[in-house]
Amino acid sequence: MGLGCGNPTAIAELREGETVLDLGSGAGMDVFLAANKVGPTGRVIGVDMTEAMIDKANAIAKSNGYENVEFRLGEIENLPAEDNSVDTLISNCVINLSPNKSRVFSEAYRVLKPKGRLVVSDIVAERALPDGIKEDLDAWAGCIAGALEKNEYLEEIRGADFADLQVVPNGEFHAADPRSGETVKLLSISVKAYKP
Numbered sequence: 001m002g003l004g005c006g007n008p009t010a011i012a013e014l015r016e017g018e019t020v021l022d023l024g025s026g027a028g029m030d031v032f033l034a035a036n037k038v039g040p041t042g043r044v045i046g047v048d049m050t051e052a053m054i055d056k057a058n059a060i061a062k063s064n065g066y067e068n069v070e071f072r073l074g075e076i077e078n079l080p081a082e083d084n085s086v087d088t089l090i091s092n093c094v095i096n097l098s099p100n101k102s103r104v105f106s107e108a109y110r111v112l113k114p115k116g117r118l119v120v121s122d123i124v125a126e127r128a129l130p131d132g133i134k135e136d137l138d139a140w141a142g143c144i145a146g147a148l149e150k151n152e153y154l155e156e157i158r159g160a161d162f163a164d165l166q167v168v169p170n171g172e173f174h175a176a177d178p179r180s181g182e183t184v185k186l187l188s189i190s191v192k193a194y195k196p
């Protein structure tokens with residue numbers, strides 16, 4: 001059950017022994033990919049606000065014998081994690097769903113260790129979304145309605161004091177406003193940045 005829009009672990013350059021935190025871990029796909037890379041001396045923590053997803057991820061971890069993973073119920077705007085405790089923070093198609101993205105990035109900054117990496121895959125828009133898309137529940141569920149303009153998204157990351165941003169394009173698609181029929185281009189991107 002992968003509901004992501006990129007592959008953050010593929011570009012995160014995870015090392016054995018690292019502590020990784022996944023924002024909005026869902027059924028745990030990216031947590032398990034990361035767990036394979038950090039090995040038995042590392043640890044991967046998934047955070048999700050939905051109890052059903054935490055239960056599902058725990059069941060998958062148990063049936064596949066993952067001992068270096070942990071799933072915590074919580075919100076990405078109020079991370080259940082200590083300050084300066086994480087080497088790499090990943091997220092796959094979740095931050096677009098948050099109504100408070102600046103809070104998400106400042107929480108990410110808080111929990112990362114100095115020199116820690118932020119590697120997030122997400123959906124952004126080429127230009128501001130028309131109101132008909134922003135207010136469409138199906139578009140929310142499809143990770144479209146909350147998409148910021150690409151530059152605004154990157155500014156949110158810089159605004160949380162992250163440095164050395166690199167953007168990797170994953171693909172693009174179009175969405176139509178159900179009211180006006182106007183279309184807008186959506187971009188799937190991965191962004192890598194560092195806590196100085």
Ligand SMILES: C[S@@+](CC[C@H](N)C(=O)[O-])C[C@H]1O[C@@H](n2cnc3c(N)ncnc32)[C@H](O)[C@@H]1O
Pocket residue numbers: 001002003004005023024025026027028029030047048049050053074075076077091092093094097098143
């Ligand atoms: C589109 S799914 C992506 C799941 C997973 N990252 C993947 O790639 O398969 C979004 C997930 O984020 C969780 N989520 C959405 N908003 C959240 C928030 N504010 N805090 C914590 N979890 C959130 C949802 O419960 C859901 O499991």
